[in-house]
Amino acid sequence: MCYNGGAVFENKGPRLISFIGMDGDLVEEIFKRGQELGLGMHIYTEDQVYGYQLTQEEIDFCQGRADFAALPGGDLTALRASGARFAKILYVDTDFPRLKKLRKDLADFEKVSEMSFSSNRYLEFNPPKVNKGTxxxxxxQELGYQLDETMAIGDSFNDLAMIKAAGTGVGVANVSPEMRADCDKITEKTFDQGAVAEAIGRWVLPDYE
Structure with a gap:
């Protein structure tokens, strides 16, 4: 699953199973608001991520996670003219309390998009009702399994809908404190320490050696 659930890929190929795009006018509005606020942004299309006014610290933080392309013309005009399909857009701010206040100030977007926090430094905007749970x-549906047969593992608020939807919702050791009550299980390790392997070993394949 990619783009907070907006796309589902099969690794082989790769093959795109489903994609729910974000309205271009809405992306434009969110982008312009971000410009007015002086924020750095990530803009995701179906097959590329573009960076806008990102600091070197942000680029270093994303090393190995995202390969940013330059935003043609410095705005969305060229992308929209090319017919690019937008997946999501996010704001960057390493001051998490300020980011949470910003979400309250942008309550008008809450009505027309799916908003979530990730990594305590991003405020993400997805199409309405699109999240990792959906x-x-x-x-x-694609694989022929029931939700109660699944296990989901996460650490940030953009994982919360998935953790709630899964048969077993797992938070890693450093999961956001406000999410702990919604997790069925909590690992002893963080992601960097091997939390996924721990979760599989304890709750999926406990007899495997």
């Missing part, structure tokens, strides 16, 4: 449901 993505997990789509994946289950």
């Amino acid at each position: 993505g997990l449901k789509k994946l289950c």
Whole structure:
């Protein structure tokens, strides 16, 4: 699952199973608001991520996670003219309390998009009712499984819908404190320490050696 559940890929190929695009006018509005606020942004299309006014610290943080392309012309005009399909857009701010306040100030976007926090430094905007929970449901339909047969592992608020939807929702050791009550299980390790392997070993294949 990619783009917070907006797309589901099969690794082989790769093959795109489903994609829910974001309205271009809405992306434009969110982008212009971000410009007014002086924020760095990530803009995701179906097959590329573009960076806008990103600091070197942000680029270094994303090393190995995202390969940014330059935003043609410095705005969305060229992308929209090319017919690019937008997946999501996010704001960057390493001051998480300020980011949470910003979400409250942008309550008008809450009505027309799916908003979530990730990595305590991003405020993400997806198409309405698109999140990792809906993505997990789509994946289950494709594979022929029931939700109660799944386990989801996460650490940030953009994982919360998936953790709630899964049969077993797992938070890693450093999961956002406000999410712990919604997790069925909590690992002893963080992602960097091997939390996924721990979760599989303890709750999926406990007898495997």
